[in-house]
Amino acid sequence: MNHQFRRGLSALLAVASLSAAGQAYADVIVTGDVSPEDPSDPWDLGSNTLLVGGASAVWEPTFDDGEVIVTSGGKLFSATALVGNSASGTVQVIGYGSMWTNSGSIQICASGYCDGSLIVRNGAEVSTDELVVGNRNSMSLGRVLVEGYDATLTSRTNTYIGLRARGRAELRQGASFFSNNVYIGGALGCSVCNGSVTVAGSATRWVSTGEFIVGVYSQGTLDIYRAEVSTVNARIGVSSTISSSKASVSGWGGTWTNQGLLRVGTDLGYGELTLGAYGTLVTEDTEIHSELGGGFIKVNDVYASWLNSGDVTVFAIGNQSPSILVDNGAFVSIGGLLRTAQPASIPYVYPYLGPSVRLADGDLVAGAMEVAEGEFDFAGGRLEIGSFAGDLANLQAGELSVGAVHPSTDIAGSYSQGPGAALSIAVAGSSALPLLQVDGDLDLDGALEIRPADGAVSFQAGDTVVLLGWLGDLTGTFTAVNIALPLAPGLAWDTSALYTTGEITVVTAS
Template sequence: MDKHIQYALSTLLVATSLGVAGTAHAYVTITGDVSPGNPSDPWDLGSSVLRVGGASNPWEPTFNSGEVIVASGGQLFSAGALVGNDRSGTVQVIGYGSKWTNSGSIQLCVKGYNCHGLLVVQNGAEVLTDDLVVGNRSSESYGGDVLVEGYDATLTSQVNTYIGLSARGRVDIKQGGSFFSNNVYIGGGSGASGCSICNGHVTVTGSATRWVSTGEFILGVNSQGTLDIDRAEVFTNNARIGRRETLLISKASVHGWGGTWTNQGLFRVGTVEGSGELTIGAYGTLVTEDTEIHSELGHAFIKVNDVYASWLNSGDVTVFASGNRSPSLVVGKDAFVSIDGLLRTAPKAVGLYPYLGPSVRIEDGDLIAGAMEIEAGDFDFAGGRFETGSFVGDLANVQSGELSVGEAHPATDIVGSYSQGPGATLRIVVGGSSPSPLLQVDGDLLVDGGLEVVPADSSVSFQVGDTVALLGWGGDLEGTFAAVNIAVPLASGLAWDTSALYATGEITVVPAT
């Protein structure tokens, strides 16, 4: 927990235990500079704005702090709230049945270099507001904080949520808490480009913890925004990481068992100027429909590079990159990436930045794509397993990768050339006789390394004369495989004839000699 949250909570608990609270009611307790100051049951402020900390004049500096507790099923109704003005203001809503309903906006850290606004929603309590502003005015040291913690603790912002609007803003959702929002803007507001203190940070942590956002979602509006999803679930629509160019790159991460970010519509990483980072770590999952990565000098990327990390994209993925210093899509460390549609790269040279490539790199793990269109030199097949139904471009598998054919897709068509180095492998899965090549290369075919032929399942059977067309090529064939392993079992007395492999690309079942 942030040290400022800890300090505010400890101060509040001590004050309560010593009985120093000002005006008190069984369900609502106020302490310090709070306006209005007449708790009732329920505490309905009508058209009045709740002011906590700096209540005497919320637009002028003050050194008076204030605190409000809603507990034991208490109810609070307000028409706007200003929490924290130059000093600190705290509102806690605690326990099942306790609820704060606010029309208008809840603003945390309203004004001043030392302002701190804190909202705590815990253990089954509920807060409902139209707008939520966490870090509203400039604050060099503190800003605004929100903590939603414990099972069934719920915070709902029905219209707009700003986290780090013009000051530091932080939201922590943890241990079964829920946050429901509409439009979300994290890290800087209008005119705040490059503002070092206008940053927004969100953590969503723990099993059964979730954040559901139904409107526009921007991480890093005009300054830095960060999002960390750890063993929790986040749901968004048309999410973007990075909106404008800034030296403070916005970053997101998803990791931990059950950690999932699901986005409907277009998912976009990077800006026109090209900055934004997303890392899928161990056991984390990203689920998207269509995705665009906009990178300049390698400052925008999606990395899926840890054990059991996965990215499932049901539509297309397009990578726009200029002056790459590092890839925009990285797959490594036993990760799994599945793109049902087209994976396309669109490299370009802009101004002083030549295209350096590559945009896509697979180091380890699995990359499966329905189709790929790759510019020359824009795909680094360094290792791992790769499979696609169609590949437009020259595919170079010259390091230690495995090209898999016939498993996720019935066959693979390469519109270009295919070259395989001594440390690489071609693995072809067969499900029966095949008159058409399972790997068709329209251009030249250069082979080395290993060829493995395996059955689709245990039910595959062959008879004498059955033929499988493994390879087809439209250009020249050069080289031979260093090792050929056909692991498709045959009945006793049968054998595989590979004598035509480099002439027609076929293998045939013959009587064993």
């Protein structure tokens, strides 16, 4: 009886025994071309390499497929593993208590034209020092699936997805992945290699504590849907390749939290991050590198939100599309400074082709903005800022909001407002200093909306609110002034000084 038939027969007998006994017990099943042979419980390979598929030798593999299944609380211990070695190889670890502990490297699709898979399901646990998914040939495919509540994969040092082949990883339905350094996308010299990761489903999570790169030397993609991903100093796009690496976050509860600096795009490459419906991005500091117009963060769907506690810097030249887009009712909050800057790494000048930041529909709240002339397109939506360095043009359908988040707004330049735009000022009480201070010219049109701020006090006769202050010339007037501040019966607002001193006063109604 040959050894391959013997292993297959043993597997059938083990399955039959399990069914007949009607109870769970530790089990490791080997079928096809696997080395070493004859698993036990636990199956401890010591220093031997686990070869699954093409297993006759590491460097002279056969082309026969192989599979290892660890189930019903079975235990597998190994020092290193090659799954798919010039053949098809699969390792499945299934069920609570089932475990594969590897002390070295697990390579999925390890050599030649291979197809390798690692499947972790329903409470099972797999841990390794290093994980390589797709390692040898650009036409080959390595895959990892972690699926089901409490299914856990841990990679303690480096994780490569699509290193020298195509690599795919999926985390679904409550699974967990704990990693250190992560590299999604091909290695140097393999421009057609690529890596992709999908993280999906309620309670699904990925926690990465080391370097995290989507798109190393070829395309990398990361899709987060209704799941949680936590990273440190993440980057989307690294090399100068024109391949665009992309990440997306969407779905109720879909959240990507990055500590430190998030960098999107490269000096000569491309990188894109899209926040779809209900998706949330939480960051500390962010840089968008769009030196050839290929770096973007798009927050452009309903209930999409980006919460950045620190600064955001956009390095953009030659861009045909905005590097930051806020649209379709999305929400962006930047606690620090939002600014655009000339890239120091590109000494020559590309023609200016479009704005770097565009607010079309939704909310953009920032502590401060320093955006060069022409690089901010205030097309619509609501803008609230503590300060703005430069001339602010609100000429389309936007709303400049003052007093809701920041006590006041200072514009170190001119402010102009078109007929379809609005200025909305939230008032908490009497003020001696302007709520909107413009250091340059003030050109008015459109609507002025004055409303009570949270915790607003009641106004009495003689109370004055200084709404506007300007150092240059004032031209134009508002086409509509709506004051929604509550007053006691017999009182009214006097707006006669609005265009001379910028103030309104409570008077006795005539």
